[in-house]
Amino acid sequence: MNLRNYILENDFKIIYLSNKLDIVNYSDISHFDSNKIIINYNDGSVLINGKNLVVSKLLKDELLIEGSINKIEFR
Numbered sequence: 001m002n003l004r005n006y007i008l009e010n011d012f013k014i015i016y017l018s019n020k021l022d023i024v025n026y027s028d029i030s031h032f033d034s035n036k037i038i039i040n041y042n043d044g045s046v047l048i049n050g051k052n053l054v055v056s057k058l059l060k061d062e063l064l065i066e067g068s069i070n071k072i073e074f075r
Helices: 003-008
Strands: 014-018 021-022 030-031 036-041 046-060 064-075
Touching: 014 064, 030 046
Parallel strands: none
Antiparallel strands: 014 021, 021 064, 030 036, 036 046, 046 064
């Protein structure tokens, strides 16, 4: 690993903590409603199912999803 990759962190990453899901280095959001969100990344997609799902932070390469998350499925 070189220093540039360490600093810029190009890998797709998901962190889940207390009904908050932080997603880093995603490509795009292909579906969004209060019960289902589909996030695409370089190697596939992630399906998030739940209730009252909201995107509370939306940046170019990072987003934060909050709500009652029931299932996270990698495709």
